[in-house]
Each structure stands twice: as C-alpha cells, then as structure tokens.
Amino acid sequence: MKLNSLSDTTSNPNHINKSELLWPQRSQDTITGKNVFAIKLYAWWAKAVKEKELGNAAYKNKEFETALNHYNKAIELDPTNITFYSNKAAVLFEQQKYDECIELCKKAVDVGREQRAEYTLIAKALTRIGNAYLKLDQLKDAITWFDKSLSEHRDPELVKKKKQLEKDLAEKERLAYINPEIADKEKTLGNELFKRGNYPSAMKHYNEAIKRDPDNAILYSNRAACYTKLMEFQRALEDCEMCIKKDPTFIKGYIRKGAALIAMKEFGKAQTAFEMALALDSNNAEAKEGLMNAIRNNDESPEKARERALHDPEVQEILRDPGMRLLLEQMSNDPGAVREHLQNPDILKKLMKLREAGIIQMR
Template sequence: MSEAAIAEKDLGNAAYKQKDFETAHVHYDKAIELDASNITFYNNKAAVYFEEKKYDECITFCEKAIEVGRETRADYKLIAKAMSRAGNAFQKKEDLHTALKWFQRSLSEYRDPELVKKTKELEKNLKEAERLAYINPEIAQEEKNKGNDYFKKGDYPTAMKHYNEAVKRDPENAILYSNRAACLTKLMEFQRALEDCETCIRRDPKFVKGYIRKATCLVAMKEWSKAQRAYEDALQVDPHNEEAREGVRTCLRSNDEDPEKAKEHSLADPEVQEILRDPGMRMILEQMSNDPGAVREHLKNPEIFSKLMKLRDAGVIQMR
C-alpha cells in the first residue's frame, strides 16, 4: 500500500470534514492515481459526491469501488458499504425500488444492524405506497356491481372474487365488507363473515345493515343470544327497523325453545369461562344475587358493564 496514497487520502478526509469538497476531490483523485487498487479511495470519493447531492456521480464511484473491491478481494464490509451508499443515493433520487435492491445486496455481503432496520422500514413504506396506489373507488364500485350480479345468480365463489377486489380498491368503504359478509355467509364461512361484519361496523357504526348481517350470521351459527344483541344494536341505530325487530323476536323464541341447551352452549365460550374464573367478577355476581339493586352501581364501570352484558347474553345471569 502506497504511503503517499494514504497521505493523500488523509488530506482528503480532513478537507471532507471541513466540508471543503473541492479540495477533498483533488486529494482523493491523487490517492487513486497513486494506488488504483484501494477500494477505500473510491468509497471516499463517492461520499463526497453524496454530500454534494451529485447522486449519479456517487453511484458511478460506488460501482467502481465494488468492481475494484471484487478484483482485490477487499473486506466484504467495504464492499457492503459501497452498496449501501449507492442505495442511499437512489433513495435520494426517489428511486426507492432500486434503492431497496442495493440495500439487499449490501446486506448479502454484511448484515449491518442499522441497515437491516432501514431496509425493513423501506420495504414497509413501499408496500404501503403500493397499497395506496391501488386504491380506486370507481373500480371498487364496478367490482362491487359485478359481485352483486354473480351473487344474484347464486355464483358465490365468483362473487367473492369481485368483492375481494372491491375491498382492495376501497378498503374504507363499509358497504363492501357488508356485501362480502353476505357472500361468505352463503358459502358457510361464518367466522370470516363475522370478521367482515365487525370491520363494516367499525368503518361506519351508523350503517344498520352491518349489524343485521352480523345477526344473520350468528343466527346461522345458532348463537341466539349474540344474534339478539346484534339486532338490538341495529335498533339502537334505527329504532323502526322491522327486520331487526323481527330478528329480536325470533331470537327470543329460539332461546326459549331450549334455554338449558343454549346456556350450556354459551358456557363453553372461552370468554365466558374467563369471566367466571375472575375472582373479582365472582364477588360481584355473589353481591348481585344477595342484593339485586347493587347491579346499578357496577354498571357505571364500562369494563364490568361489558362483562355483565356478556354473561347476560350467555344466559348466565338475568338482567332487566
């Protein structure tokens, strides 16, 4: 290794730190002239170009550094450094896909922990950008209409394909989840249908059909208490909805047919079992059995209220 070349590199480094990039180039060029086989000189010159925002020139010298590094069997960390710097340059040029490829190449040479994090973040951002770029409400409407046509024909698998595409094209549209839930119910995929109903309700809590579709699905599963609650939620949104009113009546009749069997089914629910195992809830239930008026105080606590409603729906307790 040429001592004179190293001396020039050191002078270049000193100028770089002072942000005297013109002088840094002069010294790095001289170092390369004295020793063209040292990857570090090319890496350093690429760094200067990067600071000058001359990203194309930076990339050129990164590629030269890699070429020289391969020929001289340089330390893989130095080759990885050239690759990651090229990636940084492409990122500055907003060519993110190419930047990602360079980062991945760099990591194949050396898994720098910081670059691993940066690469994961870039992958996440690219995926999200692609998702957002795919959104198109007009195409979503077209796909929904096609799905509706196939649904009416009874071709539920084909309808599903169109509903899936509609959701991808407009993921904030509550109606699309409702339509897909109806299709999933026809396909007897009740758990997935329930998930779509819940998403529909989260997207638009005032969309009454979301609650009714949820109830319909629960009825098909013979979850009468849960279905009744869903119909009651629908009536909270639209007190005059006749389908929800009739649904409540149907659930009450069905529950009355075999209340012990319904209760046994509800007690198998892991969530109900967990509530009943809670020492605090057992104490509250005992207090309520001794003093029915105590329930009013407990209903003020949102968490306890939610658990009591769950037990009520399961038929474990009676509340009026």
C-alpha cells in the same frame, strides 16, 4: 508485466502489485536494490493517504468540492484503494448526485473485489448504493442492494432498516393500487354474480373491490353477505365489524351482523345488533324482522343457555383461569367484592363475557 526500470514503476504506479512490496527495514543496513524501490513506493503511497485525509477533513467541514479534489488526487495516485472511491461517493451522496454516487460505489465494489478488500468495506459501498436508491424513491432497488450488502456483512441495523423498508414498500404499493372507479366496477360484477347465486365468483370480485377501495363500508357489507351464503359466518361477522368501523351509520352493516350472529346461535348479540340498526332507522322492516327472530330464538331456558355457553371455548378458558375462579368464589360469598376488580380492563372484559353467556349476573 515486466518493468524496464525503477523509474517506470514510480512514474506509473497503476501497474504495481502492492502485495509484493518490501517496505523499508528498521536496521541500519545499506539500502540497496528492492529497499530503494520500496522507499519510493512508500512515499507515493503516503501521498495518496495524505490526500485522503485532507479530503476527510474537508468533508467534515462540508467543503465538498475541496473534498472531491483531494479524493480524485488520492484515486489518481492509488486507483486500487476501495476507500478512496467510497469516500468520494459519500461526497456525491451529500451533494444529492445520487446517480453518480451509485456508479462510483459500483466501481468501488469492483476495485474492492479485485484487491480482496475486507467484506465490511464492500458492504459499506453496497449499502450506500441502497441508500442512494432510497433517496431516489426507488424502494425495490434499495432493498435489492441492501440484500447484497447483507450477503457480504450482516449488519443488525441494516437488517432492521430493510424490514421497515419492505413494510413501507408494501404500503406504497397498496396505496398505489387504490382506485375507487375500478372498485365500483368490481362491486357491480360481484353483485351480478351474487344475484345469480355464483357466490365464490362474486367473492373474488368483492375481494378485488376492497383492495381497490379499502375504506368503502358497502364493500365489506356485500362481502359479508357473500360469506353468509357460503356459511362462513365468522368471516361474515368480521366483515360486518369492519363495515361498521368504516361507517357507523350504515344500517346494512348491523343487519348483516345480526344475521351472521343468528346463524352462529348468538341470539343475544344478534338482538343487540338489530336494535342498533333500529336506532338508526326505527321503521326498517328487515331490522324489525331480524330482531323478532333473535328474540324468538333467544327464548330458551337458563339451563339450556348455560349448557350452550359452557361449550364456548372463550368461556371455558375464563373458567379455567385460577384467578378468575377465585374471584367468582369471592363474588358468590360477597357480591360487592367485584367492584374493586372492575377497574381492571381485562377482568371487566372477562366478567362481561360470563354475564353475556348467562354464567353470572351483574347488576
């Protein structure tokens, strides 16, 4: 754009390309031509900065309307400065005018990119957009704008905040998905398919039912039965454990746990599971039958039990542990030596595993 006179530029600073300015020199040379132009522009620029500083002071004192007035004047004097827009947006954020804040931050980003502002300034405006969406409880939008900010400038604190927000969003969506009525319908469909022997399809409905009602113990029990039919005994056991955790009084959880353990040839553990079931209902026929089955299968020679136990990866790992081997040697020489080690939960857990496997005896 061609300007007709110096007065045109100073009266309409929006048309000025500041990168072409020549600021006053420190020499005592006669100020003529472009230097006169620069002096007037410097005065205009300094006034804009002064308005920003007044706005900052008002902002710190929480005088938000006063701050807005000063930032508006700064923008009027210099509409090419991203900081002025960003500071005004900060006021709108504090006033909980989040939609206005978002729009102004977008304007700040556009201005910043046009003027090739520092990436950190653009990132700051993008982050504030994300924070405004966060205040509006629009988590997906907040994450989107945090991503945009991180693409401009990688702030470690924002990375952490975004990761936590993603976890919060996942939990929010999970909770929003919960619907016990739909879960009951899915369970019914699963039960019908289970009765017909269509276990893979039944599994899909049980999976959906658990997503819809994750605290329902019966659903884990039903899925455990399905896993058992599909010979996925470890998963069946995990579901039984979850069932019992959700409702320790639900007898089916213990019975199905016992069945899974028998399938895994963990007869001692199965016996315990059935005994727990009978503690809840001493007349339960299924629990009685399961207990007898576990006892019958558990009637094996100590040598055979030891041989089977030695193939257990967990037992093997314990026996390879130099510290545990030293402890076992001490126990063989002095059975009382174990007492001081029982205060250590990790050692106690390992000793209980070896005792359960028949490797050692502890009274």
